[in-house]
Amino acid sequence: MGILEKIAEVEAEISRTQKNKATEYHLGLLKAKLAKYRQQLLEPTGKAGAKGEGFDVMKSGDARVALIGFPSVGKSTLLSTLTKTESECAAYEFTTLTCIPGVIEYAGANIQLLDLPGIIEGASQGKGRGRQVIAVARTADLIIIMLDAMKGEKQKELLEQELEAVGIRLNREKPNIYYKQKKGGGISFNSTLPLTKCSEKMVQLILHQYKIFNAEILFKADCTSDEFVDVLLGNRAYLPCLYVYNKIDQISIEEVDRLARKPHTVVVSCNMKLNLDYLLETMWEHLALLRIYTKKRGERPDFDDGLILRTGATCEHVCHTIHRTIAQGFKYALVWGRSAKYSPQRVGLHHPMCDEDVMQIVKK
Numbered sequence: 308m309g310i311l312e313k314i315a316e317v318e319a320e321i322s323r324t325q326k327n328k329a330t331e332y333h334l335g336l337l338k339a340k341l342a343k344y345r346q347q348l349l350e351p352t353g354k355a356g357a358k359g360e361g362f363d364v365m366k367s368g369d370a371r372v373a374l375i376g377f378p379s380v381g382k383s384t385l386l387s388t389l390t391k392t393e394s395e396c397a398a399y400e401f402t403t404l405t406c407i408p409g410v411i412e413y414a415g416a417n418i419q420l421l422d423l424p425g426i427i428e429g430a431s432q433g434k435g436r437g438r439q440v441i442a443v444a445r446t447a448d449l450i451i452i453m454l455d456a457m458k459g460e461k462q463k464e465l466l467e468q469e470l471e472a473v474g475i476r477l478n479r480e481k482p483n484i485y486y487k488q489k490k491g492g493g494i495s496f497n498s499t500l501p502l503t504k505c506s507e508k509m510v511q512l513i514l515h516q517y518k519i520f521n522a523e524i525l526f527k528a529d530c531t532s533d534e535f536v537d538v539l540l541g542n543r544a545y546l547p548c549l550y551v552y553n554k555i556d557q558i559s560i561e562e563v564d565r566l567a568r569k570p571h572t573v574v575v576s577c578n579m580k581l582n583l584d585y586l587l588e589t590m591w592e593h594l595a596l597l598r599i600y601t602k603k604r605g606e607r608p609d610f611d612d613g614l615i616l617r618t619g620a621t622c623e624h625v626c627h628t629i630h631r632t633i634a635q636g637f638k639y640a641l642v643w644g645r646s647a648k649y650s651p652q653r654v655g656l657h658h659p660m661c662d663e664d665v666m667q668i669v670k671k
């Protein structure tokens with residue numbers, strides 16, 4: 308039996324099985340099995356083939372945003388509208404057959420926007436160019452799921468399933484579980500709080516299925532067994548996602564209002580250029596990039612020429628962005644802004660920076 312049939316079989320069994328206390332372990336195990344098969348599907352062992360499968364587009368700029376959606380929802384129209392790049396747009400499906408990069412200049416940052424071919428149901432299993440599109444999506448800092456406002460709900464669900472199936476987790480934190488495989492000593496299981504969605508027994512059964520008999524596990528949050536499997540398999544991508552409903556010129560104002568209130572959602576019309584400014588603003592918020600302004604002693608900072616860094620960046624990251632040798636001669640830095648307890652605060656290399664901080668480096 309091929310891997311696809313195995314997957315189909317387990318999926319069928321999951322949907323046949325009623326969800327209740329008695330079937331809890333059985334279902335948990337089935338889901339762990341499913342995750343295992345999908346893993347095998349994505350990373351065929353031995354032969355190369357999976358590698359280099361994506362479209363080779365160089366990363367450039369400060370961040371990368373990938374446009375994912377069914378055919379003809381308006382992905383290329385959006386790229387052509389927001390960037391100087393033209394990507395062919397047409398009323399027929401699968402107009403775009405490869406990855407087309409464009410650049411959005413916003414708040415002093417260069418954001419790479421990638422137009423991609425439309426994907427369809429079954430993409431994660433290799434239908435159409437789905438696998439390649441998804442491979443690119445994994446490399447993005449933000450995913451935009453573009454939807455046709457007329458058929459958004461169904462499309463949204465299907466796309467989420469496709470991305471989920473290949474280990475992409477949208478708008479979710481990495482589960483707070485410590486896991487380490489060991490050479491001996493059996494399974495050591497602990498949790499820092501009472502667990503309501505998973506249990507030691509469940510974890511043992513799952514590990515058994517993966518033929519793991521020695522490991523250390525510490526649940527630091529009330530996670531589910533699915534989340535444990537995610538940590539166990541390890542190659543999950545936790546990415547922010549924005550849902551963009553396009554073609555709102557085609558639906559009623561009440562419907563526009565309803566869609567606009569959903570979380571992580573922006574409604575637009577690319578053809579009519581409606582709400583695109585708000586889309587850029589929300590995109591920027593979801594990327595959560597930091598703008599850091601440096602200054603020399605006795606001089607004013609240059610607010611037109613900031614450095615762009617990622618969330619979680621420290622003083623050390625700022626140094627590296629300026630030049631790779633700066634951190635070596637670093638004594639301390641003075642920081643003005645939201646990350647400082649008082650302005651200026653004297654900080655070390657590990658100081659976490661905030662958006663729009665001003666920094667002055669003092670050398671040894």
Ligand SMILES: Nc1nc2c(ncn2[C@@H]2O[C@H](COP(=O)(O)OP(=O)(O)OP(=O)(O)O)[C@@H](O)[C@H]2O)c(=O)[nH]1
Nearest residue numbers: 378379380381382383384397401402403425577578
């Ligand atoms: N009514 C309406 N039509 C739009 C809007 N934006 C795009 N379209 C139309 O939708 C059709 C498809 O647009 P594309 O940009 O080619 O869509 P795509 O998602 O790139 O499609 P593929 O590359 O085939 O996956 C074109 O005929 C566009 O003119 C919009 O805001 N409103």
Ligand SMILES: [K+]
Nearest residue numbers: 379397399402
């Ligand atoms: K199209």
Ligand SMILES: [Mg+2]
Nearest residue numbers: 382383402403
């Ligand atoms: Mg297109």
